[in-house]
Amino acid sequence: MEKYDVVILGGGNAGMGVTVATRAAGLSVAMVEARDLGGTCPNRGCTPKKVLVAAAHTLDEIARAGTHAIKIEPPRLDWRALIEREKDIIADIPSRLSGLMAKRGVDVIHGEAAFVASNAVRVGTRELEARNIVIATGSKPRPLSIPGAEFMTTSDDVLSDFTLPRAAVFIGGGVIAFELGHVYARAGVEVTILEALPQLLGGFDEDAVAQIRAESERLGIRIHTKAWVKKIERTDGRLRVSFAKDGAECSLDADRAVNCAGRVADVERLNLGAGVIVHREGRIEIDEHLRSRSNPDVYVCGDAVWNSPQLSPIATYEGGVVGRNIVDGPKHRPDYGHIPACLYSIPAVASVGLTEAKARERGLGVKVHLNNMQDWLTARTYAETVAWSKIIVEETTGRILGAHLVGHAGEELIHIFALAMKHTITASQLADMVYGFPTFSADIRNML
Ligand SMILES: Cc1cc2nc3c(=O)[nH]c(=O)nc-3n(C[C@H](O)[C@H](O)[C@H](O)COP(=O)(O)OP(=O)(O)OC[C@H]3O[C@@H](n4cnc5c(N)ncnc54)[C@H](O)[C@@H]3O)c2cc1C
Numbered sequence: 001m002e003k004y005d006v007v008i009l010g011g012g013n014a015g016m017g018v019t020v021a022t023r024a025a026g027l028s029v030a031m032v033e034a035r036d037l038g039g040t041c042p043n044r045g046c047t048p049k050k051v052l053v054a055a056a057h058t059l060d061e062i063a064r065a066g067t068h069a070i071k072i073e074p075p076r077l078d079w080r081a082l083i084e085r086e087k088d089i090i091a092d093i094p095s096r097l098s099g100l101m102a103k104r105g106v107d108v109i110h111g112e113a114a115f116v117a118s119n120a121v122r123v124g125t126r127e128l129e130a131r132n133i134v135i136a137t138g139s140k141p142r143p144l145s146i147p148g149a150e151f152m153t154t155s156d157d158v159l160s161d162f163t164l165p166r167a168a169v170f171i172g173g174g175v176i177a178f179e180l181g182h183v184y185a186r187a188g189v190e191v192t193i194l195e196a197l198p199q200l201l202g203g204f205d206e207d208a209v210a211q212i213r214a215e216s217e218r219l220g221i222r223i224h225t226k227a228w229v230k231k232i233e234r235t236d237g238r239l240r241v242s243f244a245k246d247g248a249e250c251s252l253d254a255d256r257a258v259n260c261a262g263r264v265a266d267v268e269r270l271n272l273g274a275g276v277i278v279h280r281e282g283r284i285e286i287d288e289h290l291r292s293r294s295n296p297d298v299y300v301c302g303d304a305v306w307n308s309p310q311l312s313p314i315a316t317y318e319g320g321v322v323g324r325n326i327v328d329g330p331k332h333r334p335d336y337g338h339i340p341a342c343l344y345s346i347p348a349v350a351s352v353g354l355t356e357a358k359a360r361e362r363g364l365g366v367k368v369h370l371n372n373m374q375d376w377l378t379a380r381t382y383a384e385t386v387a388w389s390k391i392i393v394e395e396t397t398g399r400i401l402g403a404h405l406v407g408h409a410g411e412e413l414i415h416i417f418a419l420a421m422k423h424t425i426t427a428s429q430l431a432d433m434v435y436g437f438p439t440f441s442a443d444i445r446n447m448l
Contacts, residue, residue, distance in 0.1 A: 001120065001127045004030045006326060009113045009121065009270070010136035012039020013312045014302025016097070017319020018134050018326070019106050025327040029106045030130070032113040032123050037097040039138055040303070041312040042090055048159045049179060051086040053344045056186035060346045067383035077187050079164040086159065115275030118295050132297050132326050135277075135284065136319060137270065139263035139303035139310055144171070148232030151239055152259040155180060165189055165255035169241050171229050172261035173200040175343050178216065180258065182345040185219045192252060194227040194243055196261075201343065203309070205355040205404040207370075207390055212349050212406055215386045224250075232257050265304045282306070289330035290322050299325065314339060338422040340414045347386050350410035352418045353402035356392055365395040369427075369448055373408055378440055384408065389447045391417070391427070398426035409440035416444060 006022050008015045011033030022029050036043045055077070065072045101108050111123040120129045141154045153161075155176050168184055170177035173195030181191045193200075193216075200223070201209045213223060227245045234240075235253070242251040265282045278285050278294035283306035285293040290305065292298040299322040302315030317334065324332045343349040359366045369391040373379050379387035384407050392402040403417035420430050427448045435442040 001129045002030075004028045004107075004128060004130045006030070006132050006134065007032065007113075007121060007128050007130040008134045008136055010039060010138055010302070010304070011037045011097070011101075011108065012136060012138050012302060013041050013315035014136035014138070014304070014319040014322075015039070015134070016101075017316040018136065018299075018301065018323040019101065019104055020320060021323035021327050023104045023106060027327070030109055030128055031101065031106050032109045032111060032121070032128075034110075034112040036094040037101065037108065038093050041315075042093040042097075044156050044159060046312050047093070048086045048090050049155075049183075050344065051089055052082065052159070052183045053179060053346065055082050056183040057346050059186040064383045064385075077164075079187060080162045083160065083162050112269065114269060114271040115273075115277070116271070117274060118276045119297055121275075132299060133275070134319075134322055134326075135267060135270065135292075135298060135300045135304050136302050136315075137266045137304050138315075140266040141259045142262045142264045144229070144259060144261055146229060146231055148234075148239075149259075151232045151234060152257050154259050158256075158258060161256075167192075167252075167254040168256040168258060169194060169239075169252065169254045170258050170260045171241070172196075172259070173223065173225065174260055174262060175201065177258070177260035178212065178343055178345045180260075181221055182216065182219070185216075185221050186346065190222075190254075191220070192222040192224070192254070193260075194229055194241070195223070195225045196228050198225050200225060201349075203341070203355075204343065204349060204351055205390060205402070206357060208349050208351065208388070208404045208406050211386055211388045212343065212345055212347075215347065215406075216345065218385070263303065263310055265306050267304055287330075288333045289325050290318060290334065291325070291330055296330075308334070308336060309339075309341060311339070311341060338418045340418050342411045342414065344411070347384070347407035348411040350405045350414035351403070352414050353400065353421055354392060355402060355404070356390065359392050359401050364401065366401060367393045367395050369393065371447055373443065373447075376443060376446070378438060378443055379408060381438070391447055393427045393448070398428055399424060400427055400430070408443065413440055413444065416441065 005027035006029045008031045011031050113121040113123045116122045167190035170193045173193045185191045227243045229243045276295045277292050301318035301322045303310045321332045321334050340352040371389045373387035386407040388406040390404045431445045431448040
């Protein structure tokens with residue numbers, strides 16, 4: 001039995017986050033990683049996806065060249081070369097992170113870990129015992145129990161597929177479906193999104209969702225809500241996806257059916273029972289310090305936490321909170337209130353704080369500043385197809401409670417709102433700033 005102060009299961013954002021405070025405090029730390037260091041975000045998530053989004057963004061700019069009086073030949077995208085570029089950009093990340101962990105004094109062990117006791121795990125033939133064990137094993141696509149589920153692919157496949165399909169169906173209308181759907185649509189693929197619920201993009205402000213839905217449909221993406229996928233069959237080398245909608249049986253043919261029905265904590269193979277860790281179908285019960293309720297020596301962070309947003313900065317942040325709790329004793333609690341979330345469709349949707357519905361649900365007295373900015377000078381200059389904002393301000397204090405933007409460089413501007421919220425800069429103080437002109441940021445004065 002090898003002994004450590006801390007053993008971290010998973011070498012993604014969350015696991016890396018744990019190493020900062022624990023190593024600074026001189027604790028002995030081992031990190032067990034079954035695949036590539038860095039986990040989903042740099043290898044199969046944010047970074048490779050953004051390379052494709054950047055290409056789609058360029059195609060969008062080219063499509064609008066005419067409004068700037070630029071004549072251009074129809075562009076031709078070399079999809080294979082784009083995927084090669086994506087792979088090239090991320091290729092050295094695991095080895096760079098390996099160097100970082102070595103410098104930080106973390107023992108990285110390659111292999112798959114599973115609990116053998118409340119304070120011990122096995123990795124291959126090795127057994128590791130620790131005062132604290134951290135579950136940072138991330139998430140995986142939610143398995144769907146429908147006939148033909150084996151024909152579905154995942155976002156991992158989209159990011160590695162050298163062939164561009166003629167038509168693709170995304171099953172589930174969440175962030176990944178919209179982001180990859182927008183990339184595919186710009187690349188000329190026929191895209192359909194099927195969502196079982198009435199609402200797309202759960203968690204985002206409903207009016208912002210309506211804006212991006214309309215823009216997606218304008219691009220030719222077909223979207224069905226309240227559409228229950230029943231089965232997938234292989235017919236003539238293609239896939240037939242059957243679904244029920246409004247009492248009718250519908251079907252459509254495509255070359256890919258991508259599982260985008262959410263992601264669940266990847267904890268199934270951890271032998272949680274041996275670790276005395278109570279869970280309901282993989283949802284580990286944790287307290288406000290991210291400790292397992294049934295085994296307080298075990299912490300959970302990142303996508304493996306079932307009820308916090310699955311975002312890489314949140315995974316790193318939760319890892320940091322766990323690291324500090326291990327060092328200082330359990331006294332730090334995560335606060336998600338000022339962390340922005342972006343949907344990298346083209347244009348992007350950016351959001352921080354409360355949605356209007358949530359603010360009203362809480363009975364807060366709010367003033368809602370709603371702007372369609374499409375006829376503003378900045379939007380016209382850049383020929384924006386959507387430029388929309390909703391800023392929610394508390395009436396009595398002038399505090400910003402939430403900001404939601406579609407287009408208009410929202411994925412960058414949102415950080416100004418987040419900073420204002422974190423440091424209690426009021427709406428009138430934000431409007432009082434002198435901004436560089438003409439910029440998207442300068443429009444913040446008029447959004448409030
Ligand atoms: C297609 C896609 C696009 C995304 N885009 C964005 C984005 O633009 N912005 C954003 O903020 N977030 C994005 N995300 C989400 C983001 O990637 C995750 O929230 C983040 O990577 C979670 O980090 P983590 O450390 O919790 O898990 P992971 O990064 O998944 O790391 C977990 C690690 O644990 C390892 N592991 C699992 N089980 C074991 C075991 N038993 N033993 C040892 N190792 C194990 C896995 O191999 C993995 O490397 C995206 C996700 C996807 C899938």
